[in-house]
Amino acid sequence: FEPISTSFIGAGACYFGNKLYKYLYETCDVNWIRFNSSNLEVALNKELFGQHVASRVVLKTVTGYMQNPNPKKPLVLSLHGWTGTGKNLMSQLIAESIYHKGMESGFVHLFTATAHFQHQKHLETYKEQLQMWVKGNVTKCPRSMFIFDEMDKMQPGLIDSIKPYLDYYDNLDGVSYRQAIFIFLSNAGGEKIAEVALNFWNAGQEREEIELKDLEMAITLSVFNNKQSGFWHATLIDKHLVDVYVPFLPLEQKHVVQCGLAEMVARKMKPDKEVVERMAQDLNYFPKEHRLFATQGCKVISSRLDYYI
Numbered sequence: 001f002e003p004i005s006t007s008f009i010g011a012g013a014c015y016f017g018n019k020l021y022k023y024l025y026e027t028c029d030v031n032w033i034r035f036n037s038s039n040l041e042v043a044l045n046k047e048l049f050g051q052h053v054a055s056r057v058v059l060k061t062v063t064g065y066m067q068n069p070n071p072k073k074p075l076v077l078s079l080h081g082w083t084g085t086g087k088n089l090m091s092q093l094i095a096e097s098i099y100h101k102g103m104e105s106g107f108v109h110l111f112t113a114t115a116h117f118q119h120q121k122h123l124e125t126y127k128e129q130l131q132m133w134v135k136g137n138v139t140k141c142p143r144s145m146f147i148f149d150e151m152d153k154m155q156p157g158l159i160d161s162i163k164p165y166l167d168y169y170d171n172l173d174g175v176s177y178r179q180a181i182f183i184f185l186s187n188a189g190g191e192k193i194a195e196v197a198l199n200f201w202n203a204g205q206e207r208e209e210i211e212l213k214d215l216e217m218a219i220t221l222s223v224f225n226n227k228q229s230g231f232w233h234a235t236l237i238d239k240h241l242v243d244v245y246v247p248f249l250p251l252e253q254k255h256v257v258q259c260g261l262a263e264m265v266a267r268k269m270k271p272d273k274e275v276v277e278r279m280a281q282d283l284n285y286f287p288k289e290h291r292l293f294a295t296q297g298c299k300v301i302s303s304r305l306d307y308y309i
């Protein structure tokens with residue numbers, strides 16, 4: 001028997017203890033994982049410049065998937081485009097719209113080909129480790145996110161090892177992968193996408209008129225034809241396990257200026273358009289005769305800016 005006051009205090013302490021625990025230690029529940037479609041929309045509009053096709057496709061696909069209580073397979077996105085055009089940034093924005101801790105979440109896993117799967121001779125070990133890692137983490141938290149950067153540098157065959165997890169199975173060895181999210185990033189298709197953007201420009205059409213259907217062929221052709229890429233022969237392509245191929249357009253000078261201004265704001269500086277325009281003017285652009293697209297996108301902005309301020 002416990003006097004009422006002590007049991008109340010005990011319950012209160014337990015409640016707050018539990019809250020504190022959840023606050024300090026991330027848990028796989030709505031306290032830490034809650035998708036917010038409007039947050040994603042706002043972030044895409046505010047932070048990702050010049051990518052109207054990618055923004056639209058990702059917002060629709062991720063929202064549809066996250067709002068489906070019973071998806072038939074995990075979400076698989078493949079992001080393609082020229083260097084420095086915002087593919088990593090996009091993955092970050094998706095992670096932030098789902099996980100309270102964004103990329104810092106213990107449920108978000110980033111793999112980079114050149115860092116994690118460097119040595120060709122270890123391919124079999126990598127395959128085993130990758131399978132174990134994905135299985136272990138989805139067992140711990142079904143709503144786990146796996147991002148594979150530099151897919152075009154990934155050894156062919158490696159991604160095939162996790163193919164069963166991306167498929168339409170109800171469960172595999174008692175684990176269901178249907179709540180998991182896989183995002184592949186690659187430069188494959190970047191040149192073809194740039195070609196399409198250039199054709200629009202040559203024809204006097206607005207960049208904003210470019211639609212997904214204008215770019216889809218460019219991506220799939222490059223992905224299928226690159227024998228060196230991690231996608232080559234990957235059965236996940238043959239089996240149509242990728243839900244959507246997301247094209248990233250090459251960035252123009254005005255987008256580089258936007259990146260520069262955003263960088264100044266991020267550094268808590270007063271945005272100075274003149275400084276940023278001077279920096280943007282000195283960057284390299286292609287094709288040479290038109291100086292239309294930034295060769296390195298927005299990638300070098302944060303280091304370059306230092307020379308101009």
Ligand SMILES: Nc1ncnc2c1ncn2[C@@H]1O[C@H](COP(=O)(O)OP(=O)(O)OP(=O)(O)O)[C@@H](O)[C@H]1O
Pocket residue numbers: 047048049050051081082083084085086087088089090185186187251259297298299300
């Ligand atoms: N479209 C964009 N809008 C806003 N910022 C961008 C955009 N593209 C790139 N950036 C900025 O440039 C830097 C590099 O971008 P990010 O890493 O996302 O490019 P990426 O497409 O993944 O490049 P890579 O293919 O070389 O890995 C980041 O600081 C990012 O914030």
